[in-house]
Amino acid sequence: MxxxxxxxxxxxxxxxxxxxxxxxxxxxxxxxxxxxxxxxxxxxxxxxxxxxxxxxxxxxxxTSPRSKSPMETRARLMFRRGGLPSPELNATVTFESHDGDGGTAGWLLEGDFVWRAQKVIGEYQGNHHAAISQRAVDVARRHLAEDEGWTFVEIFAGDVYTRSKRISMLRRLGRALGVSEADLNLS
Structure with missing residues (x-):
């Protein structure tokens, strides 16, 4: 205050x-x-x-207590201003059993931004994601999500701060979320 x-x-x-x-x-x-x-x-x-x-x-x-970083907050505000639906923040994503008997679900990952109904995960990739060891973890997570039918979108600082990249990101997420480009605010 x-x-x-x-x-x-x-x-x-x-x-x-x-x-x-x-x-x-x-x-x-x-x-x-x-x-x-x-x-x-x-x-x-x-x-x-x-x-x-x-x-x-x-x-x-x-304000949201679920945001874990300043750039997650800035990306979330960009989504809102762009006309995208609000995601769940830092939410657990589970997998469904593929054994055919309706088995149990299990923990898959925690996504920075999760649009569960559309099966879309947005992940902000800050500087700490540049290390090769972290990239390996990130790629493995992405593959797990995609293997379960999720669309995985990486978000970088330029996507938030640079107008042309922001517009491209909003369009990409809009398509993944089923939001018409006419309904996006791309200004």
Missing amino acids: DLGEVLGRGLTLDDVVVAGDVAARLLDVSRGPGEGPAAMRATLHSRVRPRGKVLLTEALDL
Whole structure:
């Protein structure tokens, strides 16, 4: 909430949401699931005429304790602005038994962005994914998901920050999710 005091000094709505996601996640860990955003909302409403209240309220409405990194937050905001459906964040994806007797499902992976109904997984690939050992793990995860019928989309910083790459990413995800290009906001 103290960020309201320094708004207008270069902070954007996205910057405040990034900070809000971190705070909400930490509060959820210490107080219990769902408590972070509630505690933040109570704090904002308890203040008398806080600076930046309009922007802070907007940011709070966009905050999620399920986001695990600033770039996950920025990608999620890009999806929203682009007109894509909201994904589950850092969600477990399971596999179905292929033994023919309706057996059990099992853990497959945790996806950064999961659109379960469309069987699409988006994975933000930050700098730590560049190491060959991590790439090997990432490719194995991708193959597991694709073997189970999921579409796997890698997302990079350029897809968020560079207009042409952002438009391409939104189109690619839109196709995978069954969203008409006419329904996307590509500006």
